[in-house]
Amino acid sequence: MTTRIERHHYDVVVIGAGGAGLRAAIEARLAGKRTAIISKSLFGKAHTVMAEGGAAAAMGNVNSKDNWMVHFRDTMRGGKFLNNFRMAELHAKEAPERIWELETYGALFDRTKDGKISQRNFGGHEYPRLAHVGDRTGLELIRTLQQKIVSLQQEDFAETGNYDAKIRVFSETTITELLLDGDRVAGAFGYYRETGEFILLEAPAVVLATGGVGRSYKVTSNSWEYTGDGHALALRAGATLINMEFLQFHPTGMVWPPSVKGILVTESVRGDGGVLKNSDGKRFMFNYVPDVFRRQYAETEEEADRWYTDPENNRRPPELLPRDEVARAINSEVKAGRGTKSGGVFLDVSTRMPAETITRRLPSMYHQFKELADVDITKEPMEVGPTCHYVMGGVEVEPDSAAAFGHVQGLFAAGEVSGGMHGSNRLGGNSLSDLLVFGKRAGEHAAAYTDALAKRPKVATGDVEAAVDTALAPLSRTDGENPYTLQQDLQAVMGDLVGIIRRAGELTDALKRLQELKVRVANVGATGGRKYNPGWHLALDLRNMLVVSECTAKAALEREESRGGHTREDFPKMSPQWRLLNLVCSLDDSGDVHLERKPVPKMRGELITLFDRAELAKYLTDDELTEYDAAAEEAK
């Protein structure tokens, strides 16, 4: 081999430097492990900065009636009961501790009058629950974790004279392959973006925290990094993905101007009083309250408006329905010809509150619209529409340890790349708390796993050579196909055929086209050498995007019902039978996606009895209800 490869030894390698990755790394380092953090961008630029609304945690600071059980209920409801109940339970129980811990790292959340962390209302949450900092909570979170890592490095420096002694950040580094020793993780292989030089990190435990898959879609709020790397690495290492058919389309992305199409307008615009109107000026959300939510939402504009000041005695406005409902409603309005010129609807705060309240409560939204779109949201409404925002599906993990299922050991996953926690639809605010809770767990259990190992797995030289060849291949195909064209074609297939509303015929067509793309991607080329070459980087990301897209399309075709982030026009109803099933993807020996059905884990008696029978009746089969009755009887 003539290629130079930098080798490193670590105990735990965390791939991804967003909230989940950094939290996992902190925990692994606190457990005394030598930890590497792989960041695809510069340190601190992760997609977590885009989270605006807040982090959901039942601290009960604003409404003392809130507790983990209410949060658990909201999460299960939001996910249409397809969530892994144990993950939802752990999440609801541990989120407050994880938030409080951030304050000891230096985070400065907005405060209540008595000096506690303030909490705000958000779609799908029964009580004000989101710890927040204006509308830049994600930035606060990433900065806090980043600074905590720096402070740990300072401790190590004081002790050893080397900042990188125990925890090192590899910024602008991409991992292309996980290396195995039998079924055990042995290391990770990748390249520095800056130089194009290769790097091999030998480590017995790897935590995936690579985020989502949105770049496979035309209209998305996700950055270029979101190419499903972790999903694909897990698949290729022998792990499984679940729920890949569930993608969240955030209801309110900007639709004008074209350059910012897809960028998010935070839900707190609606939480704080913003309303959705169609081009006739009608507040249309009242027509879209589904039966399962009928009791919790206002029926008149008057009641909805009173809720903002008196939530005790009024029901909430339908603008605050879970995201999937709002996204579908907007989609329907636009399809019915009541949309704006650019294909969205109006989101208005300008007529709802004084300009100065808007700039105080929604400073970065005001800023974003003013600077990006030259729209003054204190004077005119915004134009918004659905944008691909989050993937609920991901690596199938053991809830307590975040260890990946399938036939691989030493692999852990946390944050958006993991699946199960959010079921078929994620509530706003639950992702920031998710990545803290499960980031910590993944780091802790990855560290414990390395302790229990009798001997370090070894990387096979042949595997490294193969990884080098794969990585260099696009550069040798000087007349190969343009990676940007391929990405656009992939985005067109996914956006048009596996988008927000799906049909069997289109999904079948999509799968056929993905196969065609697979052939073309195998022949992708890149010019311009190895040094900071975005064309080459994209060429390498494409195969990840493709395999993950195939999982989504296959699962979407298989699931013949509509639930949360998966809407089938040909099966518009939610089916209790389908609620019993997870769809699990794996790769077979030839590298093709294999799909199987697996039962959804059954909720423990004391958890299911937290719900009303009347509510459960909308989701569960008759058999399950009989079991519920027995459990409820026993509890008495």
Next chain:
Amino acid sequence: MERHFRVWRGDSSGGEIQDFDVEVNEGEVVLDIIHRLQATQTPDLACRWNCKAGKCGSCSMEINGQPRLGCMTRMSTFEEDETVTITPLRTFPIIRDLVTDVSFNYEKARETPSFAPPPGVKPGDYRMQQIDVERSQEFRKCIECFLCQNTCHVVRDHEENKAAFSGPRYFIRAAELDMHPLDDRADRKEYAQAQQGLGYCNITKCCTEVCPEHIKITDNAIIPMKERVVDQRFDPLVWLGRKIFRRDGMENAPAPVGAGVAAAVSASSSRPPEPPPVNADGKLDVAELLSSQAGGPSPFGDDQEFPLATGGITYHHPEPDKD
């Protein structure tokens, strides 16, 4: 509509500005044009970006000489026939095309002491008032685009100052922690002065001008930090008293005559520190040097080299255990 662009391309060994004609549509920003260039003409054009919404601070570049975020610079802000010239940040070493090596900033971040949690306060027991956290929150808006670091004339074109100077980004970090209601360290200002090179800053406000988050870096962070340091260290009377009552070979020094503080110091010292030029109420004058462009000519004059020759410096960094 096609428009004319000039983009710097090259690497650490050198490069040049290249000309391109690119399609521009209504409502687009400069970063869109770069993406179009990548997709259609130059697939290997190197440029950092992430969120494309002014939240991550990745796409920092110099557009017609102005330090800007590519995603926040709308094409409609230029004249219809204006040529747009895009160059990499000037203060940092080039990696390739528009990508520079910003590791300077991460090194300075590591050298800035972290938040010191109050001892004995358990997680969950932190209590702070909104009004007290707001001052620090302003600085925590920082997206680390490093435009302030790039534009600061102390290090722009003055590589030699980089070792001793942390830059505006880390002054606001120090100020943020100084103003943090529960931070347990009391010496943030002194540290900024002694270790971060706060004294190099002569408040020309270039950093504030380029901040895409509109953080009032100079007014709300740097000046308050300097003022307090002045109060504590350089108040001429405090300083004089300290010198007179200390017995470190000062007894024979000529008695101070009138105003000249420097006169109080023995001639053996290289040159005595001079107090900062405070005005009648004991505050520093905020003098603005205006320039047609942010980060423009050096306020010290274009012929001034840094560091100054030792004999020409009238300022000592304070040493905590000596004065």
